[in-house]
Amino acid sequence: MIMVKIISEYKKLPTQVKATIWFVACQAVQSGCKFLAMPFLVRLLTPEQYGIYSVFLSWTQIVTLFATLNLHGGVYNNAMFKYPDDRSGYTSSSQSLSAVCTVICFVVYIIFRSFFNNLFGMEPLYIILMFVQLLFTESFLLWSGRQRYEYRYVILLIYTAVLAVLYMIVPIVSAMIFPQEQRLTAVIVSGVIIQAALGLAFMVYNYCKGRKFFQKDYWSFALKFNIPLIPHYLSGIVLGQADRVMIKRYIGSAQAGIYSFTYNISLVVNIITTSINNAIVPYTYNKLKERNYIGLKKTTNFILLMVGGMCLAFSAIAPEFIKIFATEEYYDAIYLVPVISLSSYFTFLYFLFANIEFFFEANKFITAASVIGAILNIILNYLLMPIFGYYAAGYTTLFCYIMFSLGHFVFMRIVCKKKLDGDKVYDHKTILILSILFVVLAFGMMAIYDYLIIRYLIILGIVCLCFIKRKKLMNILKTIKNKGE
Secondary structure, eight states: OHHHHHHHHHHHHHHHHHHHHHHHHHHHHHHHHHHHHHHHHHSSHHHHHHHHHHHHHHHHHHHHHHHHHTTTTTHHHHHHHHTTTTTHHHHHHHHHHHHHHHHHHHHHHHHHHHHHHHHHTTOHHHHHHHHHHHHHHHHHHHHHHHHHHHTTTHHHHHHHHHHHHHHHHHHHHHHHHSSSGGHHHHHHHHHHHHHHHHHHHHHHHHHHOOOOOHHHHHHHHHHHHHHHGGGHHHHHHHHHHHEEEHHHTTTTTHHHHHHHHHHHHHHHHHHHHHHHHHHHHHHHHHHHTTOHHHHHHHHHHHHHHHHHHHHHHHHHHHHHHHHHSSSSGGGGGGHHHHHHHHHHHHHHHHHHHHHHHHHHTHHHHHHHHHHHHHHHHHHHHHHHHHTTHHHHHHHHHHHHHHHHHHHHHHHHHHHHHHHHOOOOOOOOHHHHHHHHHHHHHHHHHHHHHHHHHHHHHHHHOOOOOOTTTTHHHHHHHHHTTTTOO
16 A cells, blocks of 8 residues: 555656656666676685776776867756757767867877876876777767756666676686786776676767767857866866776775775765755755745754764764775775765765855855865865875865865855845754754764764764654655745
């Protein structure tokens, strides 16, 4: 009966709400498969190999920005609105622009390969494989962007699930087949083959549908829109990926692997916080239009309390969590989990402030805060890693996310003064108190890692609080779903 009722309620939901649910499911499937693959890879690869693999993934994200210009991102949604009668043509033209950018970047690499080989700190084979992957993957991402824009969530979920499962299983099987010294190459090659093969299939499909290799207006629009945003995109990638690259360079591949494992398990928290933010954006925009901030303040305070509680609970189970999912070489990273969990909390806090800036299209403030945070992260890592080792990366990242949040808070206040006559959208005092409280409690958690009973009593307390406040939580979720109307 309960299942029948759930299905009945689901059928009543608007298409947009159904799509949102399934798009979150797509993200959960992708992140979930990566998470499930992690304990196998950390056992099949040595910490040094896992570190190089993590650095390969980090450099891939960084180079992607220049090799593809992130053409599947925000510019693509705008183009779907701007060119409604030729969406297929825009898609095929965009993948050509992406391919041209990738080839140009590869030529630059070949010309200055000595410099880039030293910069990347990887074998030339891995760098070439990275460019092969980038040449094709943008086609799939462009196709995915159109499915999201047009709410075609079923077919997107199917393809996402298939790709995620293959990307999880095939590298693991490849690592099991080959001897230890060849496992890293097997994992990277098998992953690239999967993504390149799928990307090639969608590249052919997009060209067959769009039949446009080059369209001057489309290329001009994409370049003018995305190039000014490169500093913002790059800063976000650097803030999330620079740690691993710098640890490998200044400390070692094994330490980069240990840090990467700890950072990757925070995906559990990031999936939830990102999904919460995606859900709260329409609600926030609606309240800004109405200039009704009372409900927004109460809702965000409660959600921040839940997010902070979740980060604390995750920090509390860190010792057992890492011992289940990793080998003994990674146990030293247990004390980094609370630090990285706090980074997830302040990332969510930054989202709240940035949502206001995005609403009023204050792009220059967004870019300024992003660039400052990224540069600060690199400088602090450079100064502190040689002294304190890879642990410094966790603390510098946390510090930068705190400064990131403060920067966006300041810029948000400037925007509010200009656009809202100085009205306070959020409850600043409560946000400050909660943030200080969670920092103190998270660091205090590390002091009681040897006391299992105390830690699990804290988790029980958080669960009990959620149960007691379940009605309020459900009411808030309903309010957000209805966008406050």
